[in-house]
Amino acid sequence: MDRFNSITCRITGLMFLAVALTVFLLIYLANEQMIELFQEYLVVQQMETHMGDASGHLSGGGHSMTGMGPLEESFLASVHQSLIWVGLAILATGLAASYTLARSITVPLRNLSRAARKLEQGDYDQKVVVETKDEIGELADIFNRMAETLATNTNLRRQLLANIAHELKTPLTVIQGHLEGMVDGVIAANKEQLLSLHEEAVRLNRLLKDLRDLSLAEVRQLALEKRPTDINQLVGRAVAMLKPLADAKDIQISCSLAAALPEISIDRDRMSQVIYNILVNAVRYSPPKGRVEVTTVLREEDLCRRLTVSVADNGPGIETEDIPYIFDHFYRSDKSRDRKSGGSGLGLAIVKQLVEIHGGQVTVSSQKEKGTIFRVVLPVE
Template sequence: MNRISGITYRITGLMFLSIAVTVFLLIYLADEQMADLFQQYLVVQHMEMKQGMGQAMDYPVMPHIMGPQEMTFLASVHKSLIWVGIGIMAAGLAASYALARSITVPIRKLSHAAEQLEQGNLGQTVPVETNDEVGHLAVIFNRMSQTMETNTKLRRQLLVNIAHELRTPLAVIQGHLEGMMDGVIEPSKEQLSSLHEEAVRLNRLIKDLRDLSLAEVRQLAMEKMPTDINQLITRTVLMLRPLTDEKQIQVGCTLAENLPEAVVDADRMSQVFYNILVNAIRYSPHQGRVQVTTAGHDSPAGQWLKVSIEDKGQGISPEDLPYVFDHFYRGDKSRDRKSGGSGIGLAIVKQLVESHGGQVTVESDMGAGSAFHVLLPAAPPAKSSAAGVQSTGKEKRGELH
């Protein structure tokens, strides 16, 4: 607070000093020139009066000696200049102080709000009263404060969700093991298989959380190289055939020919397509259809690859659509983690795609299905060797057979 007050006084003092120096110079110059100019004026008036009376001016013009009236007039003018100068300096002092406060008061409010943030009182905002740099600073501060509050809430919710997701399989494993130790549950192959399934699910959840946290801070290790996206999609679809056969879902692929390669980590990008396809298959109706399409996409920023995965499921509500890529999101809160997944698959998709310099979007209509679009930057032609292209073509033909 003392620093803010110091700035106010410094700004006020500097502006008042400049005004005072200006006023003093004007008064001094006016005072110096007033007597001479008034003397010349009296001489001219005396000459004109003589000429008007017809008297010849055959003698040198002598300076006119001012009488008491002239001296009184000059003294009143000097006094008026002094009062005008005092008035200007008083007005300048008030204006300087008002201007200084218009700068420092918003800064003081920002400082107080920042201290509240430091003490943990999130969500602090300051009024935006001007449209200048200080007002712009207030807008940025309000935006930062709201973002910090939102991120804190999301972090707390994330910890709660992680605890819930970890507690469920651990409780199942603990309950079965305690039952076996007490003799209530007889150890059997089915029981051990159930425990193993829970352990695998728990391990997968921990691995996904680790990958997600590393991807968010851009520290996830990746081995990027020119890759045929069509080939990755074909492999992913074949890998998911048991899941599609179980629900009798048909997966159609419309893969663009001569699609340029993309510099990606093949394993990570396979995980992206796997998560989106599993999400589409899981929420598609029995005997439904999922369509996968690849195409080139040109933009002013360069050439891109576009991969679209569409399903004919129930769709996502407009209220839930902005949050589908959030951690542990589930549009249907009644779904358990076996039917609805852990809720971090799409969050991993978003982080992995952005780590490759791309972006992922979603479109959905309730009752009509959803469409996920993945945009990836195409590899520069100079980085793709002829041998690499030929090898990719052979692998693609082998998969098609």
């Protein structure tokens, strides 16, 4: 970058030019006024001195009114020199002040540029010191937040790839092991073994389908077949499907559904998947002889009607530090990722995306050892 085209040089030059023009103009006007006023002063002094002598006044007045003696000229020269020195001092001060001001603007910008260059090269651990509260300080603060977001997203992407590899490895390893055993004659190729392979293939296919749907939903490219639907029917159907699973754990599922709810325009299959995923989690994490309650209610907020589906359980609850991440891909509070403690970790991520592409939102509130409540809020057109 050309040093003379930098912001520092331009700001310094503009401010210095403004100060220089001001100083030169003041010196010029002061000198002109000084000479004129000083001549008038001399004329008045001579007129007062020679007031009584009219002939002397007439004979010498013209010369004295227009000329100055050596003392007067020396006095004016010293004043002019003083003005020049004062002007030079002001110019030096203006130059230093303008340069300092320009540096205060450009140094933080250079730091930002240096950090942005490192960020471009993949070094996301960048911080710019915020020393002011002006526009430069605000820009530095925004940059720091952006760097933190990029670092977080990079870590999440790496974790996502690791989780995908982990989830794909298990069924592929099982399938590969069984097939190798059948080829070597160690495992009999009977119906039971083939069914086991089929289950693993189905689980693998379901995982890939969930990943595909999730990626499409995140970029709002997932096709929806919306039609007017009674949400209470979807809730009742999901509860009926999960009743055998709830009965196996002696869990009671109760419904408190609002009467005469208006039909809402949704994709029935996708919204059934949302309710089903939330209910599965509630039943899975509820203790034996526990209780799950499903409610629907219609509310009017800010002149908009919204339908809320709530699923509450009395399970162990969610740790406070886990709540902000439970809708992330593959996130599991159980870091061991034991199949007995949950699924693949995609269920709630899919729930969030499917609800959002319907124009709604999903929230969660939980208290340790007291249970969890998921709320799906959908707009009523």
